[in-house]
Amino acid sequence: MFRPRYLSLTITSVVLAIAVILGCCVLVTPGASSNLDGFSAQNALSHLKVIASEPHSVFDAEAHEKVRLYIKQTLTDMGLTVEEHNWNKEDLDFKGDLAEDGTLDKTKPIPYDVKNLWVTIPGKSETGVLLMAHYDSRGHAARDGEEGGSYGAADDGFGVVTLLEIARLYADADPDKLETSIYICFTDAEETGMFGATLESMQNDIVKNKVNFVVNVEARGVRGPAYMFETSKNNGKVIDLYAKADLPMTYSVATAVYSVMTNFTDFTPMLEIGKAGINFSTLDNINYYHVPADNVSNINVNSIQHYGSQIIPVLNEYTSNAAYADINYFKDTQDAVFFNILPGVLVRYSETLAKVLVFVGIAIYATAVVLLAKQGRLNGKRVAVALAIVLATVIGAAVAGFAVSYLTALAVGHKWNLTNLRVTASGIPFALSLAIVLGLALWFCLKKFKKHNNSATEYLVAGAGWNMLFATVTVFALSGTSFLFFWPAFFASVALLVKALTANAVAGHIVYSVTNAFTLLIFVPLIYSLFIAVTTGGLLALTLLLAFALSVVLPSVFLQKDINTVCEIPVSQNS
Numbered sequence: 001m002f003r004p005r006y007l008s009l010t011i012t013s014v015v016l017a018i019a020v021i022l023g024c025c026v027l028v029t030p031g032a033s034s035n036l037d038g039f040s041a042q043n044a045l046s047h048l049k050v051i052a053s054e055p056h057s058v059f060d061a062e063a064h065e066k067v068r069l070y071i072k073q074t075l076t077d078m079g080l081t082v083e084e085h086n087w088n089k090e091d092l093d094f095k096g097d098l099a100e101d102g103t104l105d106k107t108k109p110i111p112y113d114v115k116n117l118w119v120t121i122p123g124k125s126e127t128g129v130l131l132m133a134h135y136d137s138r139g140h141a142a143r144d145g146e147e148g149g150s151y152g153a154a155d156d157g158f159g160v161v162t163l164l165e166i167a168r169l170y171a172d173a174d175p176d177k178l179e180t181s182i183y184i185c186f187t188d189a190e191e192t193g194m195f196g197a198t199l200e201s202m203q204n205d206i207v208k209n210k211v212n213f214v215v216n217v218e219a220r221g222v223r224g225p226a227y228m229f230e231t232s233k234n235n236g237k238v239i240d241l242y243a244k245a246d247l248p249m250t251y252s253v254a255t256a257v258y259s260v261m262t263n264f265t266d267f268t269p270m271l272e273i274g275k276a277g278i279n280f281s282t283l284d285n286i287n288y289y290h291v292p293a294d295n296v297s298n299i300n301v302n303s304i305q306h307y308g309s310q311i312i313p314v315l316n317e318y319t320s321n322a323a324y325a326d327i328n329y330f331k332d333t334q335d336a337v338f339f340n341i342l343p344g345v346l347v348r349y350s351e352t353l354a355k356v357l358v359f360v361g362i363a364i365y366a367t368a369v370v371l372l373a374k375q376g377r378l379n380g381k382r383v384a385v386a387l388a389i390v391l392a393t394v395i396g397a398a399v400a401g402f403a404v405s406y407l408t409a410l411a412v413g414h415k416w417n418l419t420n421l422r423v424t425a426s427g428i429p430f431a432l433s434l435a436i437v438l439g440l441a442l443w444f445c446l447k448k449f450k451k452h453n454n455s456a457t458e459y460l461v462a463g464a465g466w467n468m469l470f471a472t473v474t475v476f477a478l479s480g481t482s483f484l485f486f487w488p489a490f491f492a493s494v495a496l497l498v499k500a501l502t503a504n505a506v507a508g509h510i511v512y513s514v515t516n517a518f519t520l521l522i523f524v525p526l527i528y529s530l531f532i533a534v535t536t537g538g539l540l541a542l543t544l545l546l547a548f549a550l551s552v553v554l555p556s557v558f559l560q561k562d563i564n565t566v567c568e569i570p571v572s573q574n575s
Contacts, residue, residue, distance in 0.1 A: 011509060012516075012560045019517040023524025025343045029225050029302040030247060030309050039169065039308030041301045044161035047074065048304075051160055052153035052296050057139025058112045058189050059098045067135050071186055072117055074164055078171040085116040085185075087199055096192045102141045102148050104192060116196045117186040120206075121170050123178030125325035129318050130183045130211040130275075131166060131311075132197060132266050133159025133218075134190030138290040144414050145287075145422030151295040154282060154303075158226075159217035160186060162307040166315065179322040182315065183211060190266050197266035201273050212327050213241070213318065214277030215311060216267040221284020222293075223300035225249045226307045227529070230258050230267060230279035237329065238276050239336040239348050244317040245310035248346045251526055252338045254533065256480030276330035278314075280307060283532045286422050337483050341521050351479040358468075358475050358482070361490040365468055368496035369461055375500065377454055378461065386455075386462035393444075394466070394547040397437045401543030404433040405536050421537035430531050433539045434546060441550045449558045456558040457499065463551030464492035470548070484545065487522060488552040491515040495556065512556040523549045 032041035050070055056063040075082045089110055097108035117135075137152025151157075163184055170182055183206060187196030200207050214232075228250040231238050235255070242248065267279040282303050288294050318324050338348035349357075372378045408429045409416040423429065449455045467489035475482035495511040502508075527542050534541065 008560055012557055015513045015517055019520035020524055022342055023521050026340050026525040027225055029306045032301040032305045039165055039312050041305035044165045044304050045301050047161045047164050048153060048157045049296055052151045052157045055137055055149050055151055057137050058192055059139040064136060068115060071135060075119055075167060078168055080119050080167060080171050083118040085118050087114045089113050094193060094195050098140055104140050114188045114195050114199060116188055116200060119167060119184040121173060121182040122175045123181040123319060125180050126210045127212055127325045127327050128181030128183050128210060129213045129215060130185060130207060131163050132185050132187055132216045133163050134187045134266055135160050136188055136191050138191045143420050146290040147292060149292045150290055151292060153296045153299050154219040154222040154294050156219055158219040158304055162217050162304060165308060178319045180319050180324050187266050194264060194266050194269055198269045201269040211275060212330055214270045214275045216265060216279045217307060218265050218281040220289050221282045222288045222298045223303050224282050224284045226280050226282055226303060226310060228278050228280055229254045231255045232271055232276040234332040234334055236332040236334055236336045236350055238278060239338055241314060241317060242278055243346055243348060244313045246313050247309050247344045249340060250338060252480030253484060256478045286535050335479055337479055339483050339522060354475050354479055354482055358472050358486060361468055361486060361493055364497055365464060365493035368493055368500050371500035378458060383458050383461055386458045387465060390462045390466055390551050394544055397547035398540045398544040400436050401433045401539035404429050405539040408536055417537045419534045419538055421535045423536045426536045429536050433543050437543050437546050441554055445554045445558055456555045460492055460496060460555035463555060464489045467548055467552060485548060488519045488549060491518055492552045509560060512560045515556045516553050519549050519553055
């Protein structure tokens with residue numbers, strides 16, 4: 001006869017394994033299509049091989065001009081009218097010539113003209129969406145580990161060929177069948193200061209008065225999913241439109257954190273003049289960013305397909321619905337909270353609902369704690385100790401992550417940087433830091449939960465409590481991050497309430513399994529994505545988040561094991 005203890009372990013293990021696998025599947029990109037009836041990454045690749053055949057920064061004048069003329073001719077061959085928006089260097093006060101050491105000398109005027117390319121695909125209304133990508137590659141070094149001399153295959157060849165492919169699909173569109181217009185701008189001199197986009201935002205009347213939505217296409221790395229990593233402020237209606245995307249890939253924590261960082265793209269000047277929109281980028285190994293390794297031989301064409309699979313449905317919705325012709329359509333009063341939970345599944349809700357959910361969660365948590373205390377299943381002193389230990393674990397995890405990243409920086413000879421630490425085989429310190437936190441947490445649980453029958457419950461109360469507290473703080477301070485703490489706390493609170501109301505073994509397994517599965521489905525792809533985004537330098541933040549997740553998952557796992565003592569089935573001596 002199969003012993004229930006083994007059955008419990010099997011169920012728990014299967015749930016955890018499935019959740020981890022599905023979490024990893026969120027990061028899978030669609031296969032590159034060669035079908036010209038839709039967005040074709042293979043067709044885009046043919047353009048990329050030309051554009052990224054050599055470095056073409058603003059300092060590589062001949063190659064830079066070849067790329068510009070190739071883009072212009074390609075658009076012309078599609079039957080589109082291309083406008084040149086040119087500014088002479090003598091008329092600009094932009095600074096940044098190439099110094100002898102390969103960096104920018106910000107005291108010298110730029111030695112090049114700025115030349116943008118502009119295409120209009122008219123609709124019934126002049127109100128329209130602006131698609132942007134820059135065609136210059138990186139020609140200088142700025143941050144530690146950069147080399148300059150990039151071929152620009154990903155940054156921003158991915159963006160350029162994505163826009164060329166979109167232009168091909170809409171080139172023959174009947175103006176009477178498009179409710180809104182499409183504007184496409186290939187910008188110049190992004191790498192040296194976003195000069196092309198800045199000039200458009202300052203001097204282009206269409207941008208200032210007719211554009212109500214911007215889609216910028218960037219890249220940082222040569223492969224992996226295309227993330228929608230930044231939005232405009234008060235993005236409720238923006239996210240409603242983005243939700244039309246196929247295989248959406250985004251987390252509001254990324255947009256919330258990016259909003260307080262000092263990073264810039266061509267999207268930045270558009271935000272500064274109050275435009276709504278979304279910003280896309282691959283997030284891959286930083287060692288392929290702003291270096292010669294950013295070339296066609298290293299790219300994965302599936303990444304290009306992922307841009308198209310997200311942007312085309314958004315454009316189809318935007319151009320087919322007359323509501324978007326309202327220049328003020330995207331004005332909103334609040335941000336959305338959103339995250340991927342399964343491949344192609346985007347959870348989204350308003351920050352108002354996020355606040356309501358937090359108060360509901362607090363009520364469920366408080367009810368569960370009170371009931372368990374009245375039943376004598378919680379000891380106040382031990383819960384207080386558990387709260388202290390969980391907090392210490394979170395802090396200790398962050399310290400461990402910082403130690404690994406700092407020692408790694410010393411080992412490779414780079415200055416430690418929170419969001420830009422280039423390390424070969426960066427997966428090693430990443431895996432090491434996570435293994436340290438997971439291993440120590442698991443060891444502690446194995447040792448601690450054997451001492452008292454209610455220890456796992458008390459530590460689940462502590463873990464849920466700290467998560468709920470951080471959810472409450474972040475929902476008011478930085479709402480886009482609140483889901484990280486709220487959903488683990490919410491499901492853990494529900495599990496505690498079920499434990500207080502019933503001893504039914506099936507109900508117990510279900511609520512603990514849901515708690516663990518939902519937490520892992522959020523954190524598995526997110527922690528990896530954040531690691532790619534912030535690099536090895538950000539391990540302290542990643543281990544901290546892992547500790548928060550484990551504070552709920554590990555007690556839930558051990559409580560599932562303890563269910564056997566409640567529902568033990570008699571087993572014959574011969575079984």
